[in-house]
Amino acid sequence: MMRVGTMVPPLVGSIRRAAFFCRSAMEPGGGVAMVQGASRGIGLEFVRQLLEKKEKGQVIATCRDPSRASFLQELKGKYTERLDILPLDVTDESSIKASTKSINERYGSLNLLINASGVLSIPGVLQPETTLNKVEKSSLMFAYEVNAAGPTLVIKHMWPLLKLGGQTASERKFSIVANLSARVSSIGDNGLGGWHSYRSSKTALNQLTKNISLEFARRKDPIVCILLHPGTVDTDLSKPFQRGVPEGKLFTPEFSVGKLLAVIEGTEASDNGKFFAWDGQQIPW
Numbered sequence: 438m439m440r441v442g443t444m445v446p447p448l449v450g451s452i453r454r455a456a457f458f459c460r461s462a463m464e465p466g467g468g469v470a471m472v473q474g475a476s477r478g479i480g481l482e483f484v485r486q487l488l489e490k491k492e493k494g495q496v497i498a499t500c501r502d503p504s505r506a507s508f509l510q511e512l513k514g515k516y517t518e519r520l521d522i523l524p525l526d527v528t529d530e531s532s533i534k535a536s537t538k539s540i541n542e543r544y545g546s547l548n549l550l551i552n553a554s555g556v557l558s559i560p561g562v563l564q565p566e567t568t569l570n571k572v573e574k575s576s577l578m579f580a581y582e583v584n585a586a587g588p589t590l591v592i593k594h595m596w597p598l599l600k601l602g603g604q605t606a607s608e609r610k611f612s613i614v615a616n617l618s619a620r621v622s623s624i625g626d627n628g629l630g631g632w633h634s635y636r637s638s639k640t641a642l643n644q645l646t647k648n649i650s651l652e653f654a655r656r657k658d659p660i661v662c663i664l665l666h667p668g669t670v671d672t673d674l675s676k677p678f679q680r681g682v683p684e685g686k687l688f689t690p691e692f693s694v695g696k697l698l699a700v701i702e703g704t705e706a707s708d709n710g711k712f713f714a715w716d717g718q719q720i721p722w
Contacts, residue, residue: 467493469544469602473525473591474554476500479617479667481508482690483551486698488516495544499525499536527554527587530594537594546601549701552588552616556580557635565632576634584638588616589645592662603659611659615701616646618664618712625721643712643722650710661704664712666720667693688715 470487474480475498484498496519500506503522513520521543525536540547556579557565563576592599592614602612620626622639643664650662670693696715703717712720 467495468548469495469497469540469546470549470551471497471499471540471547471595472551472553473499473527473588474552475522476502476506476509478553479670479690479694480551480553482694483553483698484509484520485512486691486694488512488519490698495519495521497521497523497540497544499523501526525591527591528582530590533590533594537598540595540598545598546604547595547598548602548612550592550595550599550612550614551701552591552614554583554587555617555619555639556583563634565635567631569633572633577637580634580638581641584635585641585645588642589649592649596658596660599660600658611661611706613701613704614646614649614660614662615697616642616662616664618642618646618666620666620714620720623712623720623722647710654709661706661709663701663704663708663710664720665697665700666712666714667697668715 472480472483472487475484480498480500484496487494487496496516498506498509498512498520499522500509501524503509503524506522509522513522523536523539524532526532556563563579564571566572566576599612599614603610619635619639621632621636622643624640627636646662646664653660653662668688670688670690693715696717700713700715700717712722714720
């Protein structure tokens with residue numbers, strides 16, 4: 438649950454002190470970016486492009502088990518000084534708290550948070566439901582936990598760091614939270630039905646992100662929250678369901694992430710709470 442009222446999160450005081458000593462990470466062209474869900478697919482590509490397209494700045498990549506994230510480890514070998522890899526499981530709030538503490542101690546602030554984790558199917562556990570008869574409570578709750586509740590808890594704990602990132606950023610006057618959603622989450626765009634767990638959990642993420650964006654605006658926190666649809670991307674998540682994708686509509690991770698980063702880079706304060714497709718077009722709720 439998001440905290441309301443005027444109470445300042447107790448972590449802020451210690452983070453302010455840490456930020457004083459970590460200001461070097463905020464020099465022009467630098468900053469601190471975090472990609473949550475970075476072991477493969479779109480999240481991994483975000484990490485790669487953030488490192489390759491900018492000569493300065495720190496990138497923090499999180500995933501459930503860094504020891505098994507071989508591609509991340511390869512990037513770490515290439516960008517030893519600029520890439521940190523931390524364990525974070527969105528279904529375990531204690532691991533989110535631990536990552537927050539580590540980032541606070543080393544950097545003191547965040548300029549960009551990308552929540553890239555998501556679940557569509559797991560053999561024997563979760564399959565997109567083509568009919569109401571196939572809906573199971575366990576599938577609904579698991580999809581909601583990973584796709585909606587997890588990213589929300591990450592924002593909750595990173596909130597104080599993001600506030601300070603917005604205050605110290607040199608290239609813009611606010612930090613950015615970018616949550617990966619999907620066009621199928623749009624109620625207004627839904628003309629086919631089905632995929633109950635995935636659709637509804639991403640729709641919940643949309644509403645939670647909108648709520649958070651409004652709260653940050655009321656508090657005048659220098660944070661802008663947006664939602665992003667990457668298109669249908671050739672990753673492990675979409676692989677079992679690519680047969681019906683029209684020609685030219687199955688994107689490589691490189692293409693999709695490049696477009697999404699352009700959307701992020703072009704974000705303005707007035708975009709707070711909006712939902713964008715990979716091509717920059719706004720998606721109806």
